[in-house]
Amino acid sequence: xxxxxxxxxxxxxxxxxxxxxxxxxxxxxxxxxxxxxxxxxxxxxxxxxxxxxxxxxxxxxxxxxxxxxxxxxxxxxxxxxxxxxxxxxxxxxxxxxxxxxxxxxxxxxxxxxxxxxxxxxxxxxxxxxxxxxxxxxxxxxxxxxxxxxxxxxxxxxxxxxxxxxxxxxxxxxxxxxxxxxxxxxxxxxxxxxxxxxxxxxxxxxxxxxxxxxxxxxxxxxxxxxxxxxxxxxxxxxxxxxxxxxxxxxxxxxxxxxxxxxxxxxxxxxxxxxxxxxxxxxxxxxxxxxxxxxxxxxxxxxxxxxxxxxxxxxxxxxxxxxxxxxxxxxxxxxxxxxxxxxxxxxxxxxxxxxxxxxxxxxxxxxxxxxxxxxxxxxxxxxxxx
Numbered sequence: 487x488x489x490x491x492x493x494x495x496x497x498x499x500x501x502x503x504x505x506x507x508x509x510x511x512x513x514x515x516x517x518x519x520x521x522x523x524x525x526x527x528x529x530x531x532x533x534x535x536x537x538x539x540x541x542x543x544x545x546x547x548x549x550x551x552x553x554x555x556x557x558x559x560x561x562x563x564x565x566x567x568x569x570x571x572x573x574x575x576x577x578x579x580x581x582x583x584x585x586x587x588x589x590x591x592x593x594x595x596x597x598x599x600x601x602x603x604x605x606x607x608x609x610x611x612x613x614x615x616x617x618x619x620x621x622x623x624x625x626x627x628x629x630x631x632x633x634x635x636x637x638x639x640x641x642x643x644x645x646x647x648x649x650x651x652x653x654x655x656x657x658x659x660x661x662x663x664x665x666x667x668x669x670x671x672x673x674x675x676x677x678x679x680x681x682x683x684x685x686x687x688x689x690x691x692x693x694x695x696x697x698x699x700x701x702x703x704x705x706x707x708x709x710x711x712x713x714x715x716x717x718x719x720x721x722x723x724x725x726x727x728x729x730x731x732x733x734x735x736x737x738x739x740x741x742x743x744x745x746x747x748x749x750x751x752x753x754x755x756x757x758x759x760x761x762x763x764x765x766x767x768x769x770x771x772x773x774x775x776x777x778x779x780x781x782x783x784x785x786x787x788x789x790x791x792x793x794x795x796x797x798x799x800x801x802x803x804x805x806x807x808x809x810x811x812x813x814x815x816x817x818x819x820x821x822x823x824x825x826x827x828x829x830x831x832x833x834x835x836x837x838x839x840x841x842x843x844x845x846x847x848x849x850x851x852x853x854x855x856x857x858x859x860x861x862x863x864x865x866x867x868x869x870x
Contacts, residue, residue, distance in 0.1 A: 488652065488680020488726035492609065493561075493588050500560050501811045511748040511777060513559035514804040517763045519754035520545040520575065521567040526594055528628050530658060530698070532689020533567060536852065539859050541567075543755040550578045553753040554585055556773035563590045563614075563750075565763075570597040576604040583608050590614045592654060595640035596633065602647060612650040612679060615641055619655065620669045627658070641676060652679040652728050656686045659699045663710035670715065671723045680726035684799040685737070687764045700795045701787075705739030705831055712738055713827040729799060731820045733806035737797060739831030741806070745786045745796065749804020751776060756855060761785040763800045765792060767847050788835040791843040 497514070504512045523541040524534050534541065545553075554562060562582050569575050570593050582589045592614045605611070618627040621634040644651040653673060657666065673681055685707075688698035699707065712734070715725050727734060735741050747762035757769035758776040765785065770776035786801075787793050793801075810817050 488678075488728045490609070490650075490679075496588075497560055497807070498811060501807060505808070505811055511746075511782070513557050513751050514749045514807060515561040515563050515800075516554060516557045516559040517750050517752040517800065518545070518550060518553060518562055518564045518578075519566055519752060519763075520550060520564065520569055520572045520578065521755065523571055524566060524568040524594070525571065525596055526568070526628050526630060526633070530627065530656070530686050530689070532687075537856060540755065540852065540855055543855075543859070544572055544574075545753070545755055547574045547577050547581065549753075551581050551585075553773070554582055554587060557751055557753070559587075559751070561588045561590065563592060565592045568594055568597070570601050575601075579605060579611065583610055586610075588612075590652075592616065593640075594628065594633070595637045598640040599643060602643060602649075605649075607648040607650070609650075612652055613640075613644045614652050614654050614682065615644070617641075617653040617655055617673075618657070619661070619666065620672070623661075623665065623669070627656070638676075641678060645678070650679050653681050655681055655683045657683065657699070657707065658686045659703055661707060663707060663714060666711050667714035667718060670711075670725045671718050674718070674723045674725055678726075680728040682728045682799065683737075685797050687796055687798045689764070698795065699797075701797060701834060704737065704795075704797050708734075708737040709739060709825075709827045712825045716824065716827070730803060730806040730810055731825075732810050732816060733799060733803050735820060735825055736802055736806055738825050738827060740826050741809070742832045742834065743802050743805045743809070744788075744835060745793070745801035746804045746808065747785060747801060748777060748780075748782065749808075750800045756851060764796065764798060766851060767844070769851070784841065788837055788840055791840050794837050794840060 501514070521544050522533055522536055527534060569591060579589055579591060588610045590612050593616070595615045598613070615637055617634070617637050618624045624634040624637065625631050641651055641653070670681065685699045685704045718725065732741060736743050750763055751773065752759040752763040756766070757771055758773055759766050760768035760770065760776065760780045761782060770779065784790060785793060787796060
């Protein structure tokens with residue numbers, strides 16, 4: 487695995503402490519979305535379909551620090567939108583590192599060459615660069631030619647300056663296992679910290695609704711990829727992942743997991759998003775309010791129609807980490823045998839009692855936020 491030892495030990499101790507104290511719901515990763523605006527318009531993205539007034543909103547340095555003070559998660563993943571568009575991002579990252587947090591800054595890397603000297607290498611800081619496959623796969627995913635080469639150049643630049651560097655690879659329906667395996671072989675030669683991989687979530691506002699994986703296709707795809715990974719390992723191409731081994735095992739259909747949306751609580755320009763990073767169905771003003779008033783049992787696979795096909799890391803990585811602490815023998819078995827890629831899969835959660843999706847939520851939040859923005863704008867105008 488590509489997780490540094492100091493991070494693995496700290497997170498493991500944190501999870502064990504929560505488990506021993508009987509704490510049922512606790513955060514593992516704080517997901518910070520400091521803005522929704524991006525300099526790409528990917529067809530599978532559901533984060534940029536907002537009016538310009540909302541896309542222009544930014545989380546302040548003060549609010550970003552307050553979020554980390556409210557939420558005790560040891561890791562902070564900064565996503566978006568494109569975080570490097572936020573002029574105060576270096577200040578936010580520096581504040582988090584001084585708080586002792588592990589910081590993962592996700593970026594499409596288009597601005598990295600311009601911005602990188604505003605940051606300093608740190609053992610607890612990692613660039614997470616989006617790279618969704620080889621040149622053709624990635625440029626197609628982001629709907630723009632030439633982005634793959636710029637991302638690879640940014641990876642090399644980051645490494646040359648002494649930064650920890652990883653990639654984030656999202657896969658969609660139609661991904662070819664042979665091609666993905668060859669891409670992971672290429673990544674193995676890049677000598678980076680590792681890969682964070684996941685199936686894409688079917689955002690209801692994404693322009694492309696045809697290429698999201700369902701659960702069966704996800705398991706089949708990752709089994710096929712991991713099967714090829716075993717062959718690559720025999721040739722000396724060892725793939726490194728920055729994820730829990732049991733989450734990878736889950737992707738291959740070998741674990742039955744319910745999601746833990748509270749494991750990756752999200753703070754964005756609207757507030758604390760209910761119930762998770764992927765699904766905005768309400769917002770709380772504080773982390774405490776989020777944890778205490780969210781109706782968690784209404785969401786997740788088998789509980790809500792929108793969650794039916796989700797197997798994304800932000801929903802299930804925390805589940806896998808918690809499982810590995812509670813059942814360490816599973817990790818021991820994984821170390822001995824690796825990921826099972828043949829035979830029967832684990833029984834999945836039933837979907838027949840899931841409540842129907844509500845597709846009116848997005849517009850309600852947009853209307854509320856627009857009213858708030860317009861009120862603040864009016865209040866700032868000089869009186870006639």
